[in-house]
Amino acid sequence: MSDTDFDIFLVATPGLEAPLAAEARDLGWHGAELQPGGVTIRGGWDDVWRANLMLRGATRVLARVGSFRALHLAQLDKRGRKFPWAQVLCPDLPVKVEATCRASRIYHAGAATQRIERAIAEELGAPIAADAAITVKLRIEDDLVTISLDTTGPSLHKRGHKEAVAKAPMRETMAAMFLREMGYDGSQTVLDPMCGSGTFVIEAAEIASGMAPGRSRDFAFQDLASFDAARWDAMRAAVQPRKVAAGRFFGRDRDAGAIRMSRQNADRAQVADLCDFDCLAIDKLQAPDCAPGIVIVNPPYGARIGNKGPLFGLHAQMGEVFRSRFAGWRVGIVTSEGGLAKATGLPFKPTGPIVAHGGLKVRLWQTGPL
Structure with missing residues (x-):
C-alpha cells in the first residue's frame, strides 16, 4: 500500500460530524468529507499520527489500508492471504479481527473473521488474541471488503490527564x-x-x-509496522503551547x-x-x-x-x-x-x-x- 494515498476515517460522536469536519479542515485537511458516523480525509501515516495527536472531536482514527472484492468465503480466504500484512502489522504482536457484513453474498461475520484471522496468523505469523491492543476492522459491503486498522486504541476522549470524574460526565x-x-x-x-x-x-x-x-497518552499506531519513533517524537515536539x-x-x-x-x-x-x-x-x-x-x-x-x-x-x-x-x-x-x-x-x-x-x-x- 502507498504511504501517501489512503483514506483515513475519523470516527465522530453521532450528531457531531459537522464540527469535526470543520476542525479537520482548520487543521489543514481541506478535502475532509462528511460521512455517516464521521469524516473521511486522505493522507499517509504522518496524517494518521497527527489526527490522533491533534483532533479534539474525533473518538478514534481508522486507517483504511486496503480493499478487494470477494463474492464467497474461499475468495475472501485467498485474497486475505495475498494482502500485504507485513507492511502494516508486526509479526510478533497479537491482533484481533472484527468484521461486519452488509448487503453482501458473504453474510456471516463470524466466518469472515475466522478467514482473515487465519490469513494473518499463517501468512504473517502474528498471534490472534481476543484482548489484543491492535484491531483489524473488516467491513464487507456490496461484496467489497475494506480492511482498516484502529490506530487509536482507547477512545480519544481519554486524553490521559484526567483521573477524577464526576457523576454523568461530559466526554x-x-x-x-x-x-x-x-x-x-x-x-x-x-x-x-x-x-x-x-x-x-x-x-x-x-x-x-x-x-x-x-500529548499525554500513547496510541495503537505505535505498535504498527509503519511507525517511526523519531518522526513521531519530532511531530509531538513541534506542537508548542501559546x-x-x-x-x-x-x-x-x-x-x-x-x-x-x-x-x-x-x-x-x-x-x-x-x-x-x-x-x-x-x-x-x-x-x-x-x-x-x-x-x-x-x-x-x-x-x-x-x-x-x-x-x-x-x-x-x-x-x-x-x-x-x-x-x-x-x-x-x-x-x-x-x-x-x-x-x-x-x-x-x-x-x-x-x-x-x-x-x-x-x-x-x-x-x-x-
Missing part, C-alpha cells in the same frame, strides 16, 4: 465540539456554572493554549468535591494557572469582571440523576441568573430534556442536531448575546 471530545458549535475559537472567556469535573473549562483553556489533546493570559476560564459548582476534582484535573492537564474554580451555588453566581463571553453548562437532566420535578425550578432559577447578571454573554445548555431548557425562559436559537451521549439523546440549546 472531552463532545465538550470540544459543543464549544466549537458555540463559536469558541480560543479568544473568549468561558464559564461553566455546574462544572462537575471541569471538562468544558479545561478543554477551553487547552484550546486557547494550542495544546495537543493527545502563552495565554490567566483569568478567562471559570468553573463553578455547589459541590466542593467537584471543585476539588476540577482543580486536580486542570493541574494534570497543565492549565491550572489559567483556570479559576470555586465552590458556588447557582443563585450566588456573578459574571466575572471581564468582557462578555460564553456560558456553557451540562446541567442535571433527570435521566441519570434522580427525578425531574425539582429540576424545573433549578432551570428557571438558572435562566433568571443569566438574564439578570450576564448581559452580553451567550449561553449554551446541553440537555436531553427540551422542557428543562425551555424552563430557563432564555431566547434560544433553533436547536442543534441530536447527539448520542451514553445512551441519551442530547442537544445544544444556545442563545445569541443576552
Whole structure:
C-alpha cells in the first residue's frame, strides 16, 4: 500500500460530524468529507499520527489500508492471504479481527473473521488474541471488503490527564465540539456554572493554549509496522503551547468535591494557572469582571440523576441568573430534556442536531448575546 494515498476515517460522536469536519479542515485537511458516523480525509501515516495527536472531536482514527472484492468465503480466504500484512502489522504482536457484513453474498461475520484471522496468523505469523491492543476492522459491503486498522486504541476522549470524574460526565471530545458549535475559537472567556469535573473549562483553556489533546497518552499506531519513533517524537515536539493570559476560564459548582476534582484535573492537564474554580451555588453566581463571553453548562437532566420535578425550578432559577447578571454573554445548555431548557425562559436559537451521549439523546440549546 502507498504511504501517501489512503483514506483515513475519523470516527465522530453521532450528531457531531459537522464540527469535526470543520476542525479537520482548520487543521489543514481541506478535502475532509462528511460521512455517516464521521469524516473521511486522505493522507499517509504522518496524517494518521497527527489526527490522533491533534483532533479534539474525533473518538478514534481508522486507517483504511486496503480493499478487494470477494463474492464467497474461499475468495475472501485467498485474497486475505495475498494482502500485504507485513507492511502494516508486526509479526510478533497479537491482533484481533472484527468484521461486519452488509448487503453482501458473504453474510456471516463470524466466518469472515475466522478467514482473515487465519490469513494473518499463517501468512504473517502474528498471534490472534481476543484482548489484543491492535484491531483489524473488516467491513464487507456490496461484496467489497475494506480492511482498516484502529490506530487509536482507547477512545480519544481519554486524553490521559484526567483521573477524577464526576457523576454523568461530559466526554472531552463532545465538550470540544459543543464549544466549537458555540463559536469558541480560543479568544473568549468561558464559564461553566455546574462544572462537575471541569471538562468544558479545561478543554477551553487547552484550546486557547494550542495544546495537543493527545500529548499525554500513547496510541495503537505505535505498535504498527509503519511507525517511526523519531518522526513521531519530532511531530509531538513541534506542537508548542501559546502563552495565554490567566483569568478567562471559570468553573463553578455547589459541590466542593467537584471543585476539588476540577482543580486536580486542570493541574494534570497543565492549565491550572489559567483556570479559576470555586465552590458556588447557582443563585450566588456573578459574571466575572471581564468582557462578555460564553456560558456553557451540562446541567442535571433527570435521566441519570434522580427525578425531574425539582429540576424545573433549578432551570428557571438558572435562566433568571443569566438574564439578570450576564448581559452580553451567550449561553449554551446541553440537555436531553427540551422542557428543562425551555424552563430557563432564555431566547434560544433553533436547536442543534441530536447527539448520542451514553445512551441519551442530547442537544445544544444556545442563545445569541443576552
